[in-house]
Amino acid sequence: MxxxxxxxxxxxxxxxxxxxxxxxxxxxxxxxxxxxxxxEEGDEGLxxxxxxxxxxxELQQQVYAMPVESNGWANWPQGPGTYGExxxxxxxxxxAILYAKNIDDHHYPASITKVLTALVxxxxxxxxxxxxxxxxxxxxxxxxxxxxxxxxxxxxxxxQALHATLLxxxxxxxxxxxxxxxxxxxxxxxxxxxxxxxxxxxxxxENSNFVNTNGLHDPNHYTCARDMALIGRESFKYPEFFSIVxxxxxEIPESETxxxxxxxxxxKMLIPGNSNYYEYAIGGKTGYTSDALxxxxxMADNGNLQLVCVVxxxxxxxxxxxxxxxxxxxxxxxxKISVAENETSEDVDECSGYVVVPNGVEFTDLAMEIIxxxxxxxxxxxxxxxxxxxxxxxxxxxxxxxxxxxxxxxxDVKELRAxxxxxxxxxxxxxxxxxxxxxxxxxLAEKIIILVASILLLVLIAVFLRTMIVRKRK
Numbered sequence: 256m257x258x259x260x261x262x263x264x265x266x267x268x269x270x271x272x273x274x275x276x277x278x279x280x281x282x283x284x285x286x287x288x289x290x291x292x293x294x295e296e297g298d299e300g301l302x303x304x305x306x307x308x309x310x311x312x313e314l315q316q317q318v319y320a321m322p323v324e325s326n327g328w329a330n331w332p333q334g335p336g337t338y339g340e341x342x343x344x345x346x347x348x349x350x351a352i353l354y355a356k357n358i359d360d361h362h363y364p365a366s367i368t369k370v371l372t373a374l375v376x377x378x379x380x381x382x383x384x385x386x387x388x389x390x391x392x393x394x395x396x397x398x399x400x401x402x403x404x405x406x407x408x409x410x411x412x413x414x415q416a417l418h419a420t421l422l423x424x425x426x427x428x429x430x431x432x433x434x435x436x437x438x439x440x441x442x443x444x445x446x447x448x449x450x451x452x453x454x455x456x457x458x459x460x461e462n463s464n465f466v467n468t469n470g471l472h473d474p475n476h477y478t479c480a481r482d483m484a485l486i487g488r489e490s491f492k493y494p495e496f497f498s499i500v501x502x503x504x505x506e507i508p509e510s511e512t513x514x515x516x517x518x519x520x521x522x523k524m525l526i527p528g529n530s531n532y533y534e535y536a537i538g539g540k541t542g543y544t545s546d547a548l549x550x551x552x553x554m555a556d557n558g559n560l561q562l563v564c565v566v567x568x569x570x571x572x573x574x575x576x577x578x579x580x581x582x583x584x585x586x587x588x589x590x591k592i593s594v595a596e597n598e599t600s601e602d603v604d605e606c607s608g609y610v611v612v613p614n615g616v617e618f619t620d621l622a623m624e625i626i627x628x629x630x631x632x633x634x635x636x637x638x639x640x641x642x643x644x645x646x647x648x649x650x651x652x653x654x655x656x657x658x659x660x661x662x663x664x665x666x667d668v669k670e671l672r673a674x675x676x677x678x679x680x681x682x683x684x685x686x687x688x689x690x691x692x693x694x695x696x697x698x699l700a701e702k703i704i705i706l707v708a709s710i711l712l713l714v715l716i717a718v719f720l721r722t723m724i725v726r727k728r729k
Contacts, residue, residue: 315570325355329642332588332613335580338573339549339566343480344585346611347488347554347561349647350459353585353611358481359462362567365542366401366424367552368470368478371486372432373417375450377493380436382414391444392431400426400471409513418505420469421540423518429469444468458485472546480565487552487563490538497554500538501525523575524553531575535582541574549574555582559591560611592618594637594649602657603637608649610639621646625653633658 301309319336326333334354341362344354352358388409396402403425405411413436419428433447440446451465460482466475490496503526507516522539523531539553549569555562564581566574594608597618602625610621620641627635637649 311571315573318570321356323354323356324358325352328644330613330616331642331644332584334584337566337569337577337581338571339569339577341480341565341567342577342581343484343563343565344581345481345484345488345563346585346589346647347491347563348609349611350485350488351611351646352481352484352644353562353589354581356480358484359479361462361477361479362550363472363476363544363547364470364478364483364567365472365544365547365550366426366470367483367540367542367550367565368465368468368476369420369424369429370483370490370540370552371451371455371465372429372468373421373496373499374486374490374493375447375454376413376417376432376436377496378454379440379447379450380413382412382417382495384413384435384439386411386413386416386428386431386435388427388431389434392434393427395430395471396427402427403507403516403518405431405513405516411507411510411513414499415507417499418502419507419516419518421500422502422505422520424521424541425518426469426471430467433468454489455482455486458482458489460485470542470544470547472544478567480567483552483565483567484563487554487565491554491561497538500540522551522553524578531579533579533582535586551575551578553578553582557586560586560589562586588614590614590616594618594639594647598623598637598649598651602654604652604654606637606649606651608637608647610641610647610649612641612646616641625651625657627653627661 315338318340319338321336321340323334323336325331337356339356341357341360342354343352343356343358345352388405388407390407393405393407401424403419403423405419405425405427413432416428416432416435419425420432430444433451434444437443437445437447447468448465451468452463455463455465455478460478463478463482464475465478466473470476500522503520505518507513509515520526521541522536523529524533524536525539526532533553533555535555535557537554537556539551542550542552547568550565550567551569551574552563552565555564562582562585564578564585566577566581569577589611590613591609591611594606594610598606600623610618612621621639622641624638624640625635626638633653635651635653637651638645639647639649
């Protein structure tokens, strides 16, 4: 009987499994099948290439529709979408972020890495320094890698090597720059890489890791839009950087160690006559790998605002239109306001600097925070926010009233600490000192009585101990 029930149970279980597997009652399976059928029906009559193009267009629309964080900021101008998965526009003088889309997400930078390479090279070398091409600086190249054909044993100047690095995106030149600058400083290529990461962090970058000087793909070589904008912002301190990146055509002449090399500008927004030319663009660097997709960093100046724009992982041929749209958005919707001409706080005597705010915003709409330098300094940084967004800062000399008020507060704190310490020390006074102090007030007769009583007590203790020892021996 029991055996029959077991057989029946097994049979019923097999029936249920058959229904699930063959009948397709799982909702997820039904939805998946329906979606697949619908996709196949929509692609009927299309070639494989047409299907791929359709899929790419759908992906581009999904990326374009990704949320733009800055569009969610209170009272902030609405910016355009991008076909890049991450994008930023930063004002150079203040560091204010005017547009933000996934600005801290990790992405592969590709060849825009070379902007940081150039920055570290300019900070640690001279344009007249020599750059020698070692075996290591050319041996890693693979077919298809960007190169101008420099070879092992070539010796050129740092100026020539940086032109090859930034204009032609020559990967061997970028490696040789890092290696030679490192050696000239008494170190090596790895030291140069360490400096790249150190400088990025010093500039405020927290989401990057650079393992080479050229941007060739490596899973551990990544950055984010914010970090690259900070690096681009720092490049404004080096006029020679812009002299290089604005060059349209360049020649490394033939020498005893090197053949002639001629190459051109690759950033289309910097090439007059090109359909992507942008009149306010003053510098930048292109990048592309199959893993990073298109990347671009561009600097622009319209005579009023200086901006850095970075777009990462851009789908399709949209890298230049995206950048143009972002620049147009920023130039049209933001204005500079002088701090010195508008700051009325009694805590400030003198100040310099400016803020960048949306059009229509008044200086009185901003919240200001004083950040003193500390110590004996009479200066401070004034940080300004508009609806929680940092829009600039200024250097200031603090007023005497502010310094007097805050020094008085500091003095009050010091006095309180001194009183607390004195009270603590008093509470911890030695018990013996208190006894001495107490007995010092007794009369001579009282002192003699206390002394005799103490001696008698000691005698009694000694007798007791002796008695106990004798008993123990017996």
